[in-house]
Amino acid sequence: MKIRKASGILSGAFLALMAHTAMADPIELTDQAGRAVRLEAPAERVASIPMPMASTLIAIDGGVEKQVGMNPVAKQAVLDGILGKIYPEAKDIPSDITAPNFIPNVEELAATNPDLVIQWADRGDDLVDPITNAGLTAMLISYGTEEKAREYMTLSAEAMGRDDRIGPLIEWREQVASDIAGKAADIADADKPKVLYLLRAKETLTASGAKNNYNTWYIELTGGTSASADLEANGVTINPEQIAEWNPDVILLNNFESDIAPERIYSDPILSLTNAAQNHKVYRMPLGGYRWDPPNTESPLTWMWLADLLHPEVFDYDLRAEMKQVYKTIYDYDLSEEDIDNILWVDLNEGAAGYDQFKAKS
């Protein structure tokens, strides 16, 4: 009895000691540029210069408290979108730590006293040296594929000591991706619609969807083929004639242009004759905590959305229910029906083929 009590106390003390050492343990990471990053303790003050990082960090940490600086364009996006509604205090986060072009403003950056500065890898030392020369700790991330996205999300979570939250997020991505891949496996090549993602459509037409590109990746995941797979790079300007030649079955419109609508395609003399327009399969992609088109913390919702649209006979995700659950988990926020309508552009995509399935069931 005595022994058991003693060992109980001991193990209690041991656990406390363990926890204490865990707290004090420095964090050592290898960032996506292959650099060693060392933090004495989980970062409590994080400044992020790449735009998608703002919403990513909010999602991983479940709040904005640890963000001491972000890209002005990212901040505008946060304030304009649903995140600004969920976290109104985001408006007080400084955004003069960098110009939109990612060149850090070191004095402003240093003034925010960050434990960690997140910056782009692969875009040259000029973006990084000013940070490290000022004695700040930089972690570099690189963008573009699902794999890289999972990696930088995990790295950010480790740096902030939020392993508890990133595990489920990554698991969710994995589980949704494999669920979709499993169901899509039986779709015959002949039944795979040709999908064109227009990164820009207002004035010049810009397509994305080259091989190994993120848009191509989820188009293929959900049982489609990328109409623009023969492009050499991403975000390439093309002409309407080229789109006519591809004749896509589905056209996805971006969220980078604030007032783009399917009407743009339906009223174009050439684009209105594509299969996509003729069959009313032109959709503006949803805009949640971040744009759903590039990789982001809500990406599995993008995949479900697209899967439901491309192959309603195969997929049957209850997107609205999924969204409610996800927003509750990530942001601890209860989406209203109106929130969901706004995120999914239900009004803008009114009349598009198959979009009824996303309407609120009254």
Next chain:
Amino acid sequence: MNMTEAGARLHGGTGALRGGMFAAMVAALLAALIFSIGAGRFSVTPGRIAEIILQWLANPSAPLESIDQRIVLLVRMPRVLIAAVSGAALAVGGAALQGVFRNPLVSPQVLGISQGAAFGGALAILLGYAGVTLLGFAFFFGLSALVIVGLLARINGRTEIVTVILSGMVVGALFAALVSIVQFVADPNTSLPAIVYWLMGSFSTATWARFWLGLPGLAIGLVAIWLFRYRLNLLSLEDTEARSLGVNPDRERWYVFVATALMTATSVAVAGIIGWIGLVVPHAARILVGEDHRVLIPASAILGAAYLTFIDTLARTLTSAEIPLGVLTALIGAPVFGILLRRHFSRVNQP
């Protein structure tokens, strides 16, 4: 030998030869136009194209049902025509300025007009405007650049060529800096790529609406310089000589500047910055028809039209992606110009 002598000599003995030269240039232009309407990413057979155009000529108001009809008539036709008119305007603008400044290295960019228009367009894209508004912005700032140059260059009631060139440099540099500021504050995910692409020049947004929007500015400028072709010969003389011939070089130079500004700003507005046409094409024209502006101006117009039409066809057909025009014109124009320069100076410096 000065330019009038050269012009007189050419005008005298070689009329038949020059007639043949013009016929050949017009043939080249027609070939470029026909080739351009036939070429494209969407394949339409030549027979079908002829059929489409004939149907359209017979009944222009018939609805266009099929996609090949629309591509030929609504995409390629306006694009080819707008490229041709812009090419003519840029080349004529260059030829006229080279005459007025008595300097073969001058182009519309010297007056700061292109940079002004570029700033206007970039600003419009930054603010999220497109179409007519973008055109208006580019045009307004292009003309503003010229007005500022005019105010700066006018000293004690007179405008000397050297002050115009220096003022043009100053104003051009100012607007180039403003363009940089716009790029600096632009969102790298959204407006910046659009601005960069637009600055490199492209006819990818050509439509009939845009053609009709751009045509007046380009046509007025072209006609004005055409009407001025005799005066250009006089303006290319020394000022004192010109005055003695009853010309007010000061005032008349400004007519040329305004006409050129109109054309340049309009072309930048409809297609972004397309460099090198105004520099290279007049030189080619000079080699073919000589230095007399009465023939140099129309020759530059025809060659400029044919050249830009052809280059634009390459830009839109070589790859599925659109190659920016300014890149192609510079890639071809810069080496050609280098060769011309060497030839020019080896002849000038002959012992």
